[in-house]
Amino acid sequence: MSAIPFPSPMTPAAGHAEVFVRYLDYYRxxxxxxxxxxxxxxxxxxxxxxxxxxxxxxxxLRWVELRWLEWGFQGSAVEDPWGDRRDDRWHVEPAETLDDLAAALRAQGAHTTAVITGSDLTAAGRPGPRWAGAEPATLERICLHLIQEYARHAGHLDIVAELAGGPTGE
Known part of the structure; x- marks a missing residue:
């Protein structure tokens, strides 16, 4: 299903950052x-x-990566960090297409890869509004959270695809 092979635990990796990037790329x-x-x-x-x-x-999922890495870990100013929501639910504008959203997700993924591979995984995020007063998480914890988020939503989309007669499984 994916153009990227599953990141098998038996495939050697240079370190944790490479493992995290492989899983995120695979799920994306x-x-x-x-x-x-x-x-x-x-x-x-x-x-x-x-x-x-x-x-x-x-x-x-594009906004999840933006919230956790740009707004949270990097402490960047994000005008509307909940830009994927309207009226407390996910929202897509009628003019947004699969191609548009795929390009945005891949671009966000490229940024995610740059942050993960260019940072110390034990570094904590910058204090800011993302953390709502709590201590910022480390990049390693953020990576684990993102993988969990992707894996969970991949399962959700499996169910929807099966109901729609589309592809299922890995």
Whole structure:
């Protein structure tokens, strides 16, 4: 399904940063491939009571990376860190396409890779609004959280794809 092979624990890696990047790249590309294989009408439709759509999920994951790495770890000013939400739910504008959202997610992924490979994994994020007064997490903890987020949402999209007659599994 993914253009990137599963990052097997038996494949040597130079260190933890490489392992984290491999998993994030794998899950990001797997989700994009699953979405691209769905019929166009299914991208904006929801098959679940919660109401989210595959396009909304892709947009959400781009913003998750932005919130945790740019706004949180790097402490960058982000005008609207919850830009994937409207009225307390995920939102995609009618003009946003799969191609647009895939490009944004991949660009965010390139930034994520640069941060992970260019930083000390034990470094804590910069204090700021992302942490809501708590101590900032280390980059390693953020990476583990992002992998968990991607893995969970890959399973969600598996279910939606199966219900829509699209591809499932890895």
């Amino acid at each position: 590309e797997t989700l994009l491939a699953k979405a691209a294989a769905l019929p166009a009408a299914e991208l904006r439709a929801s098959r679940l009571p919660s109401g989210w759509t595959p396009l909304e999920l892709l947009k959400h």
